[in-house]
Amino acid sequence: MTKPLRIALAGLGTVGGGVIRLLDENGALIARRAGRPIEIVAVSARDRSKDRGVDISRFAWVDDTTALAGLDVDVVVELVGGSDGPALTLARTTLAAGKGFVTANKAMIAHHGLELSRAAEASGAALKFEAAVAGGVPVIKGLREGAAANAIDRVYGILNGTCNFILSKMEAEGRDFADVLAEAQALGYAEADPTFDIDGVDAAHKLAILASIAFGTQPAFGDVAASGIRHVLATDIAEAEALGYRIRLLGLADHGAGGLFQRVHPHLVAVSHPLAHVTGATNAVVAEGNYVGRLLFQGAGAGDGPTASAVVADLIDIARGEFGPAFAMPADALAAEAPADPGERRGRAYVRFAVADKVGVLAEIAAAMRDAGVSIESLIQRGSSGDDGVGGSVFVVIVTHEGPERAVAQALERLRGSQSLTGQPLWMHILG
Numbered sequence: 080m081t082k083p084l085r086i087a088l089a090g091l092g093t094v095g096g097g098v099i100r101l102l103d104e105n106g107a108l109i110a111r112r113a114g115r116p117i118e119i120v121a122v123s124a125r126d127r128s129k130d131r132g133v134d135i136s137r138f139a140w141v142d143d144t145t146a147l148a149g150l151d152v153d154v155v156v157e158l159v160g161g162s163d164g165p166a167l168t169l170a171r172t173t174l175a176a177g178k179g180f181v182t183a184n185k186a187m188i189a190h191h192g193l194e195l196s197r198a199a200e201a202s203g204a205a206l207k208f209e210a211a212v213a214g215g216v217p218v219i220k221g222l223r224e225g226a227a228a229n230a231i232d233r234v235y236g237i238l239n240g241t242c243n244f245i246l247s248k249m250e251a252e253g254r255d256f257a258d259v260l261a262e263a264q265a266l267g268y269a270e271a272d273p274t275f276d277i278d279g280v281d282a283a284h285k286l287a288i289l290a291s292i293a294f295g296t297q298p299a300f301g302d303v304a305a306s307g308i309r310h311v312l313a314t315d316i317a318e319a320e321a322l323g324y325r326i327r328l329l330g331l332a333d334h335g336a337g338g339l340f341q342r343v344h345p346h347l348v349a350v351s352h353p354l355a356h357v358t359g360a361t362n363a364v365v366a367e368g369n370y371v372g373r374l375l376f377q378g379a380g381a382g383d384g385p386t387a388s389a390v391v392a393d394l395i396d397i398a399r400g401e402f403g404p405a406f407a408m409p410a411d412a413l414a415a416e417a418p419a420d421p422g423e424r425r426g427r428a429y430v431r432f433a434v435a436d437k438v439g440v441l442a443e444i445a446a447a448m449r450d451a452g453v454s455i456e457s458l459i460q461r462g463s464s465g466d467d468g469v470g471g472s473v474f475v476v477i478v479t480h481e482g483p484e485r486a487v488a489q490a491l492e493r494l495r496g497s498q499s500l501t502g503q504p505l506w507m508h509i510l511g
């Protein structure tokens with residue numbers, strides 16, 4: 080057998096530990112598949128004395144994580160995290176040294192992917208990040224390779240397992256967001272600081288990477304419009320269900336009016352759509368290609384095993400000598416596309432208002448909609464249960480006919496500051 084692929088591993092947490100265990104258990108099979116063994120030779124993390132649950136005494140320990148690139152290794156695997164800091168320093172030094180770089184770090188790739196792909200091309204090194212999007216689900220490989228012959232019309236999906244866990248639990252048990260979040264934190268499905276997950280930032284990182292690969296555009300995280308699920312109430316889940324929908328946090332990208340459109344928001348998804356049936360911490364991505372049709376990628380979006388599976392798949396590609404440009408085409412070929420104007424988009428909307436229980440409120444909302452040119456398909460009014468954070472209010476839910484999003488935005492602008500509203504309206508798009 081030819082000489083091993085020598086690895087330096089930065090980060091020995093959930094994913095780093097998973098990579099060591101996977102290579103221990105499946106090493107012989109992987110060596111046959113890759114044509115050579117994959118061997119970890121050095122590791123680094125913050126705390127040398129921490130019990131990792133795996134034996135790391137067989138690897139060289141390096142105190143300074145950013146020094147791994149200087150070792151006699153073929154590939155550095157970065158499983159530290161963070162868009163900048165040691166992860167970025169390590170990426171730059173590794174690629175400048177002409178060594179392969181594998182990461183699960185979506186934040187860093189979303190922010191610095193273009194620079195890093197240029198650096199990889201300049202030195203002829205591999206840059207791979209399958210685990211950065213949808214964990215164990217091989218969606219980057221699917222788009223870069225399997226669907227490479229297609230023009231992709233649209234890519235969208237459930238990109239954050241924490242949010243999907245919370246929404247599907249709210250749905251199954253009729254509970255409110257804060258309550259389910261606390262349980263998700265206790266179970267380890269949500270971080271102590273859940274902001275990146277529940278406010279849509281994590282999904283936005285992943286969407287920016289997916290959109291770049293799907294559309295041949297430069298990764299543009301700053302152009303992703305993102306909001307999360309913290310304002311979704313149990314009443315929204317119930318109303319959506321009554322209308323034939325489930326609520327899912329979706330990342331969605333397509334070519335919109337005058338540019339690339341990227342958004343992460345809670346959406347209403349018809350129960351007949353496969354994404355409505357994705358529950359728990361699962362991720363699922365739909366890509367629509369002009370020759371292949373609709374593809375659905377689904378599986379575990381996080382966790383030590385699934386994420387390690389994606390990391391090691393990248394290592395196997397490198398061991399085989401099979402890697403191409405990181406974003407499926409050379410960095411200079413990626414288009415710098417302007418963001419599309421969301422106001423030009425057409426669609427149906429769900430808008431929920433919490434309003435004071437008094438005469439004239441419905442007329443005020445209906446007038447704002449009419450004056451902005453929004454056509455109302457249905458209007459439902461219900462009393463609040465009192466334990467949903469907007470006690471004493473009445474809910475008004477409007478579903479619109481298809482129309483320009485600009486009109487809904489204008490209607491909400493007209494209602495801004497109205498004494499009739501007791502809280503911020505929640506506007507959700509209905510997946511068309």
Ligand SMILES: NC(=O)c1ccc[n+]([C@@H]2O[C@H](COP(=O)([O-])OP(=O)(O)OC[C@H]3O[C@@H](n4cnc5c(N)ncnc54)[C@H](OP(=O)(O)O)[C@@H]3O)[C@@H](O)[C@H]2O)c1
Pocket residue numbers: 089090091092093094095123124125126127129144157158159160161165183184185186210211214380381382383386
């Ligand atoms: N967890 C998942 O399911 C998952 C899924 C997909 C992608 N990812 C991505 O994978 C990466 C790793 O995630 P994780 O969940 O494995 O994180 P984690 O459990 O928090 O582990 C992070 C590791 O990095 C080390 N580290 C942290 N800061 C460091 C620093 N300044 N210098 C050197 N080492 C440092 C830690 O050292 P100590 O152990 O000594 O403290 C720890 O070993 C992140 O980019 C994450 O977004 C994770």
